[in-house]
Amino acid sequence: MLETVQLTKAFKGKTVVDEVELYLDQGESVGLLGPNGAGKSTTISMISSLLKPTSGDVKLNQKSTIKNPVDLRKVLGVVPQEIALYEELSAYENLKFFGRIYRVPKSELESRIQDTLEIVGLKERQKDLIKTFSGGMKRRVNIATALLHNPKILILDEPTVGIDPQSRNYILEMVRQLNEQKGTTVLYTSHYMEEVEQLCNRVYIMDHGKVIAKGTKSELLSILSNEDTISVQPNRIDEEFLAAVKEIEGVRKVEVSGEEINIIAKKASNIVSELVNVGERHQVQILNFQMENPSLENVFLHLTGRTLRD
Amino acid sequence: MWTFLIKDLLLFWRDRKEVAIIILLPLALVVILSLVMPGMFGEENDEEYDLNLGLVIEDEQEQGLERFEEQSRQTSDFSSNELEELLIGVHALPPVEGLIEYLNSPELAEWVSVETMVKEEAQEEVEQGNLDASLIIPEDYTFHLLADMYLNEPAEQSLIFQADDQTMEVEILSNVIQSYLDHMNLHHAISSAGGDVEVPSDALPQGEVENVEGQQPFSMDQYFTISMGALFVLFLAATVATRTGIEKRENTFKRIVLTNSPPLYYLFGKTMGTFILAWCQMMLIFIGSHFILGVFSDHGAAVWVGLILMVTIYTLAIAAISAVMTSVMLRLKKPETGDGIFMLVIMVFGVIGGNFVPIYLLPNWLQQIGEMTPNGLVLATLIEWIQYEDFSILVMPSIILSIIVIVSLFIGIKLYPKRGDVS
Numbered sequence: 001m002l003e004t005v006q007l008t009k010a011f012k013g014k015t016v017v018d019e020v021e022l023y024l025d026q027g028e029s030v031g032l033l034g035p036n037g038a039g040k041s042t043t044i045s046m047i048s049s050l051l052k053p054t055s056g057d058v059k060l061n062q063k064s065t066i067k068n069p070v071d072l073r074k075v076l077g078v079v080p081q082e083i084a085l086y087e088e089l090s091a092y093e094n095l096k097f098f099g100r101i102y103r104v105p106k107s108e109l110e111s112r113i114q115d116t117l118e119i120v121g122l123k124e125r126q127k128d129l130i131k132t133f134s135g136g137m138k139r140r141v142n143i144a145t146a147l148l149h150n151p152k153i154l155i156l157d158e159p160t161v162g163i164d165p166q167s168r169n170y171i172l173e174m175v176r177q178l179n180e181q182k183g184t185t186v187l188y189t190s191h192y193m194e195e196v197e198q199l200c201n202r203v204y205i206m207d208h209g210k211v212i213a214k215g216t217k218s219e220l221l222s223i224l225s226n227e228d229t230i231s232v233q234p235n236r237i238d239e240e241f242l243a244a245v246k247e248i249e250g251v252r253k254v255e256v257s258g259e260e261i262n263i264i265a266k267k268a269s270n271i272v273s274e275l276v277n278v279g280e281r282h283q284v285q286i287l288n289f290q291m292e293n294p295s296l297e298n299v300f301l302h303l304t305g306r307t308l309r310d
Numbered sequence: 311m312w313t314f315l316i317k318d319l320l321l322f323w324r325d326r327k328e329v330a331i332i333i334l335l336p337l338a339l340v341v342i343l344s345l346v347m348p349g350m351f352g353e354e355n356d357e358e359y360d361l362n363l364g365l366v367i368e369d370e371q372e373q374g375l376e377r378f379e380e381q382s383r384q385t386s387d388f389s390s391n392e393l394e395e396l397l398i399g400v401h402a403l404p405p406v407e408g409l410i411e412y413l414n415s416p417e418l419a420e421w422v423s424v425e426t427m428v429k430e431e432a433q434e435e436v437e438q439g440n441l442d443a444s445l446i447i448p449e450d451y452t453f454h455l456l457a458d459m460y461l462n463e464p465a466e467q468s469l470i471f472q473a474d475d476q477t478m479e480v481e482i483l484s485n486v487i488q489s490y491l492d493h494m495n496l497h498h499a500i501s502s503a504g505g506d507v508e509v510p511s512d513a514l515p516q517g518e519v520e521n522v523e524g525q526q527p528f529s530m531d532q533y534f535t536i537s538m539g540a541l542f543v544l545f546l547a548a549t550v551a552t553r554t555g556i557e558k559r560e561n562t563f564k565r566i567v568l569t570n571s572p573p574l575y576y577l578f579g580k581t582m583g584t585f586i587l588a589w590c591q592m593m594l595i596f597i598g599s600h601f602i603l604g605v606f607s608d609h610g611a612a613v614w615v616g617l618i619l620m621v622t623i624y625t626l627a628i629a630a631i632s633a634v635m636t637s638v639m640l641r642l643k644k645p646e647t648g649d650g651i652f653m654l655v656i657m658v659f660g661v662i663g664g665n666f667v668p669i670y671l672l673p674n675w676l677q678q679i680g681e682m683t684p685n686g687l688v689l690a691t692l693i694e695w696i697q698y699e700d701f702s703i704l705v706m707p708s709i710i711l712s713i714i715v716i717v718s719l720f721i722g723i724k725l726y727p728k729r730g731d732v733s
Contacts, residue, residue, distance in 0.1 A: 050564055073570045084561035086317070088324040100313040101571040129324075145565065 007056035031200030032189040039209040077151030087131040136167025233288035314579025336542040344531035364432035364444035374452030443473035535599040541665035551635035555645025585629035633722030
């Protein structure tokens with residue numbers, strides 16, 4: 001349905017998106033996962049025709065959209081990372097304005113506005129000015145505006161940034177329903193691994209402008225099939241101890257996360273007894289020890305040596 | 311386009327602070343400036359004038375009086391009593407002596423410096439600009455004036471008033487001399503009819519800008535009303551451009567691009583919105599000032615026809631300029647840069663267009679440059695219109711402003727970013 005072909009963008013000689021190739025089939029929910037600055041938003045801007053690529057192409061049903069994005073824009077609903085609404089207008093007035101310029105037929109506009117407000121759960125507050133809304137409510141109107149023209153493809157660029165958990169769950173559930181019940185194709189970008197895990201059938205992982213891994217969740221997790229993920233909680237963490245842990249045979253990655261140390265190590269290695277020995281040598285007591293199921297976060301750590309929130 | 315227009319008007323209306331600034335501030339400024347600076351055009355501010363007159367006396371007063379006496383005695387028009395009375399009166403206050411005394415009187419001395427000199431010197435001083443004008447009392451003037459007045463002989467000599475330029479100072483000096491002659495004629499007419507008359511103390515013509523024939527007075531509050539109206543409309547155009555910057559910064563413009571709406575609808579919505587707001591703003595300033603200060607109370611309905619016509623064309627030009635500003639704003643990476651540039655341009659236009667300082671106080675060359683700006687042009691035109699109410703005054707400025715409309719719209723459209731170039 002929608003695909004990118006060697007999509008590249010460079011600003012002042014610096015390549016921020018490097019030959020990205022991804023595709024979306026009808027009815028799919030696809031995640032674009034990566035840390036801040038990975039190039040996700042730039043990729044989204046190019047896919048949604050707001051930014052011209054330096055090279056490469058964006059194709060809708062095998063047809064290039066670079067020179068003439070009109071057809072693409074008709075089927076595309078874009079939820080930008082920023083709140084792209086008029087603060088001095090009410091939710092209803094914003095939807096009415098954008099509905100009109102989306103050329104929603106007059107006879108349908110009112111019902112579409114009400115339906116969309118129903119989806120985002122803001123029907124009761126429709127007459128209130130956007131500036132009086134909380135961050136989560138603004139995000140919901142931001143999504144509603146992209147849904148007015150019944151898009152076939154919905155692109156959401158970090159739609160849950162900076163909002164409370166309740167609003168976040170509401171938005172995730174809403175996107176899931178749109179995908180599952182209405183058959184809307186979704187491209188969801190985030191640096192929250194758990195959101196992508198929850199919503200998406202397939203995932204692209206980006207870092208430094210490149211797609212470094214892609215596939216279904218199980219395909220990506222299989223990258224770690226020969227490795228164990230171990231979470232260790234010592235009584236203290238010091239540099240010498242960390243260096244010694246890294247030296248243990250079979251250890252691939254070591255990452256400190258708060259009071260815990262996440263270790264990715266080769267399966268079947270004698271990691272547990274070695275860890276206890278290293279702890280004794282450095283007077284470090286192991287308080288807690290847990291073998292974990294690998295997550296996309298672990299996959300990212302494995303691929304880049306960094307966490308998604310770095 | 312109407313959807314964009316309605317959105318822009320609604321957004322403007324919701325921003326009450328902006329509404330207050332755009333409508334109430336210029337009105338308040340007109341009132342304050344009119345009260346604080348009422349004398350800028352000369353009203354109640356006589357000491358502003360320092361007029362220099364060169365006086366050339368070629369007339370021999372005593373010879374003239376003797377010749378008039380001889381001539382009078384040869385006529386049979388007067389009885390001997392009448393003749394004696396006339397001669398006593400003429401000798402008591404000969405007309406040339408009266409004029410010289412008048413020009414050197416303490417009332418006039420405060421603002422007119424009179425220097426007696428020979429003809430050639432006076433001409434040279436006038437040419438060099440050291441004197442505003444010279445007055446030549448020609449040879450035998452006393453005799454010819456008296457003969458004209460009392461013996462009904464046609465005057466062969468008259469006063470010669472010379473000046474290089476037709477400036478306001480020259481006009482005032484000319485009026486001062488004429489007013490003395492008028493007074494003398496009146497005195498003669500009343501005396502001939504058996505009456506009597508007091509010699510009035512003359513003073514600088516009072517109030518308003520000095521009148522010339524066919525001209526209505528033009529006042530300071532009228533000036534401030536027009537200048538503030540023209541200036542704040544410029545600020546409105548910048549405000550519209552600033553709002554475009556906000557739309558770009560807050561990504562609503564990107565969302566508009568994604569809707570597939572024709573790109574120029576956005577631009578024309580802004581242009582139309584600016585026109586409506588600017589027209590209403592300027593007319594509200596004019597009407598408000600009229601009701602508060604009575605600025606046009608000496609004029610009939612005709613003056614409003616010209617005002618409305620010029621306001622319409624001027625605000626169209628401003629709307630077209632706002633189209634350029636909008637397109638430039640959309641092209642700039644940082645909207646703040648645009649805000650700064652536009653404010654600077656407006657300030658320069660305001661200064662050279664005479665919106666901050668009355669154009670009469672500016673040097674001639676600056677006035678001429680100022681009239682090349684739309685605000686300066688409309689200010690100068692409306693000042694003239696208020697004084698003459700002659701529709702021919704409006705023709706050329708209307709053509710110039712119409713050209714500005716067309717050229718600005720063309721530039722605005724050309725500069726408007728094409729699809730996909732909004733980041």
